[in-house]
Amino acid sequence: MATTATAKWYPVYTHAKAEKKACEALQSKGVEVYLPLQKQLKQWSDRKKWTEEPLIKSYLFVRIPPHEQANVLMTKGIARFIYFSGKVAAMPDRQLEDLKLLMASAYELEITERHLQPGEKICIKAGPLKGITGEIIQYRSQKQLALRLDGIGCSIIVNVAASLIARY
Template sequence: MIDVISKNWFVLCTKPRNELKVKERLTSIGIEAYTPTRIEVRQWSDRKKKILVPLLPSMVLVSLLEKQVDQVFEVPGVVRYLFEHGKRAKVSNQEVLAMQRYLENTYQATQKELEVGDTVKVPLLEQEATLLSIKGKKCLAQLQKIGALVSFQLQ
């Protein structure tokens, strides 16, 4: 009988503001890595500039076999794995795919009567989140499992 060895997504902690560099370095040594990002306009005194900002501060998601988990420490900027209940925190493949699809598209929430502090299910991600603010039709919520901030619009 052949054992099917599957890769797991793990959460890596990085040095501050090193997420994109670590992702690039991991990819260059053959490790599948994902860092969700968004484009933000930052203003300085003399100019405005669009920059790529990671959604998960100091975190990179990596897809590895259990026996490969030590390879990531060859990359400068990697600090440690994120642990949950004494074990390396794992993220399901469906959650990673849902996050990618969510960032590629804008989704509409169907709930109308929301208040700050309510727990809502974020569309497409199918994750519970705590509502942080409501401004008109725009809502900002924090995912309960990994702490990422997501925004969506009410219909």
């Protein structure tokens, strides 16, 4: 559907608990879409069950040329695009590649909607997350990497051994 030269990644806000259905609807339209899912153990009154839940509630990412935005908005489950400074927010390809790399790693991820205080810029120098840059913060009294996703206003927090971090 999209040529790689003109297509950009855009964060899209979905209706509550409609991420998976909206993702399927977009895929059936031929739109390149990414919905990061993580396994969570859910507790019911009579049982426990592993389910795949969206990493970032009510968000998914589409890679489209700008003229396809109306097509995405007319998809069931899609509420709106995310705007910054009056423009639809586009995300760099590198941020989505970093997010995919984090999702494929064995690290336990935590999403926070708090806007983290900027700290020292770092780069992971070894391991499965090698090459990912971010900011070091103090959180729950452990050193952790905070990968800021500017396009959607949240941060991803990952436990990383201090020996794997280099100053950037």
